[in-house]
Amino acid sequence: MSGKDSGSPTTDSTTTTAVTADDNRKPPPSSSDEDFFSSASVASSSSSDENPPLPPPKIPISWPSDGILSRDWVFDSLILSASKILHKEPNCVRIDSGSGADSRVVVVGDVHGQLHDVIFLLRDAGFPADDRVFVFNGDYVDRGAWGLETFLLLLAWKVSMPHRVYLLRGNHESKYCTSVYGFEKEVLTKYGDKGKHAYRKCLGCFEGLPLASIIGEHVYTAHGGLFRSVATTPSKRSKGKKTRKIIINPEASSLSLGSLEELSKARRSVLDPPWEGLNLIPGDVLWSDPSMSPGLSPNKERGIGLLWGPDCTEEFLKKFNLKLIIRSHEGPDAREKRSGLGGMDEGYTIDHVVESGKLITLFSAPDYPQFQATEERYKNKGSLTLFCNHLILILQCFTVLKQLLQDQRQIPFMIMRM
């Protein structure tokens, strides 16, 4: 991997404190939470007379008896409880878009440690509730100064309402990115030796984050986007034990789009998604970018993942009866360097419009990147997507702090009717 990220690293990227993390670490063992998980998996607004509403799910964590959220409670109980829930989720979570008049699903793009913006966003969109589901599309940490607090806030929501809050994995939720782009250093600076422990626990959570979601059967969301089929990947071992199979240009010639079934079988529990070998789907889903050129090709700029063209968007939408792909991953800095694709000033772009639907990029960190040792900021808006009453709206409900109030008057932009 070349180590390139979604733009020029503006943090001090020279410090990479080594953290011993066991690559072979297994997900937390399953516990006796089965009752909790089964009782909680109730689709929203689907109660009928025959099926009385079930009691609210039991939260799998006990509140500190003295009401004080100690560091130990947060670093151990909260992160561990969230990690258990996350590891049990499938690679691609299916989310009911709700049938009630007020039901809505809110999708949020990159937030990158901008805690105050996340809080504004939650306030503006309305907190998670029985009829209000949130899907966060990854990149919670790095770049911004409050990656840990942002991630902990989202974990707290996840633990409190596991079927109303979904946290998908971004490429920054990895050991590699967090050691280069600020999160590891942030945690160690804030908490010293205790920080090492907290950082390791966070890495354990990152490994458990699901890769993608399908909302209301027709909307696919993932941080980077589409992914390759692994069915055509040449097998590691050829017939003769010692004979080495020579593969001529294995990447470009054999690339084809992967299926949702293949996605469901990928091994996501890795600290860093591999860019070579057989387990390539997680890296594709987290790191890929759309392109205006047709076809699938290796993402040379990133050194991992793919570039896919409008024809691939059409193929994927049509094959899986989808209408919309929402991906994130590219902020204003990344978009500056991408010819043919729109800038991220508005917090979203519509990248592909094809027969079966659309592809959009959603970025939710306004005035990015904030609070670094640089004045280089983009004054971009942040956006979120809202599904309600069979409409898909883009809402720019927050921008730079000062403009918050006036911007709330903006009229949402409608993407499509579902």
Ligand SMILES: [Mn+2]
């Ligand atoms: Mn990203």
